[in-house]
Amino acid sequence: MALSPDTLAGCHCLLPLPGLVVTRVYIFQLSMLIPNMFAALAPDRRTFGRLSLFGWGIAGSLIGSMAMANPAQHGRSASLKAAHSAKATSAKAKSSHAKLQAQPTGSAGLRPVTAGAYRHHEAAMAWADEFAQRQGLDRQWVRNTIGQAEKIPAITQYVMPPATPAAKNWHAYRARFIEPIRIQAGLRFWQNHAATLARAEQTFGVPAELIVGVIGVETIYGQHTGNFRVIDALATLAFDFPAQHPRAAERQPYFANELGQFLLLSQRNGWQPLRMKGSYAGAMGWPQFMPGSWAQFAVDFDGDGRIDLYNSPADVIGSVANYFKIFNWKSGMATHYPVQFDTTRLEMDALMAPDILPTFSVNSFIAKGAVLDGAALQHTGPLALIELQNGGDAPSYVAGTENFYAITRYNWSSYYAMAVIELGQVIKAARQR
Secondary structure (H helix, E strand, C coil): CCCCCCHHHHHHHHCCHHHHHHHHHHHHHHHHHHHHHHHCCCCCCHHHHHHHHHHHHHHHHHHHHHHCHHHHHHHHHHHHHHHHHHCCCCCCCCCCCCCCCCCCCCCCCCCCCCCCCCCHHHHHHHHHHHHHHHHCCCCCHHHHHHHHHHHHHHHHHCCCCCCCCCEEEEEHHHHHHHHHHHHHHHHHHHCCCHHHHHHHHHHHHHHHHHHHHHHHHHHHHCCCCEEEEEHHHHHHHHHEEEEEEECCCHHHHHHHHHHHHHHHHHHCCCCCCCCCCCCCCCCCCCCCHHHHHHHHHCCCCCCCCCCCCCCCCCHHHHHHHHHHHHHCCCCCCCCCCEECCCHHHCCCHHHHHCCCCCCCCCHHHHHHCECHHHHHHCCCCCCCEEEECCEEEEEEEEEEEEHHHHCCCCCCHHHHHHHHHHHHHHHHHHHHH
């Protein structure tokens, strides 16, 4: 992996110290570099946050192993871990159909470093009072719940755009998701839930390979669902969203609304809100639904009378399929087609202007210099030119359909959409061999 100059800059302080000391210094300093090494390759903000968290998980493991190497140093190393780890997404949900009372199984480990409870935050308590009155909820329950939420300073850093964004690289991005661990886990998932996937495809018109691709990219089939308390993540972003963020004016109200949705879900489903775990942004379960998406799109697909996206693979499968159906998935339509260019009449600026929104008919697409063949020429809906940058190499291009656009409603990234599509296709092909 090629490291950026900023990442390498941290290496200057490695000194020639004797024996075990140099090993400990090296391990600790390497652990501090790992999060940036992972995040540097992310082509979008959501992936940036996930890879940062994954890197912090490895960092925590390295520091932990350093502590265990010398029991006398365990206390000091544990404090270093608490001070520097922003907590990785390392939860593995049970894959049994027998649900718990909608509680995540979670993962063991230290909680993220916090900076005080919101019971001392005047604006948070005022919000709790107003929300309780508006929704007809018990005022003291809302105040107590919000009051026990804790600010996590690391989260306010995760949501900030990187100061020096790394060049997007589709080939590197793809390699992180279309890899043996996810493929093998996807094969097992499909084998174990083939009947449910077939039923979802029949019910919602969404192909099994797309559902499998999404769950694999999101959480490796429930292996990494997040270890932040959802209440802490959402409260931090609702009441302390960084004002310097270029979209703070719209993002802060969004997270305040998601916090409200989370409280309503907790009341409706009998959850213990202080126990629910998720991502640094408050996304939950195998499909990483935000509370608002859970409320709007999640379905009880195993018929037991409640929705559980942590412990019921059937509910996860049905909910992902329902999400795409609601976002206008068109059964039988391809997601994309190969595209080349006739440089003698290419109008690249015009083709790129709508971004990923399908806008051009096949004829207008071709008139602007795109070259299609085969099934693409028979396509009846609008198309978009999708550009996937490859670092310093030439970009890759595909002609995206309305179904490609539907996938980007799950995560607003064409890189994400292509990773989901290709992971599902690879797993399907492996099943057929």
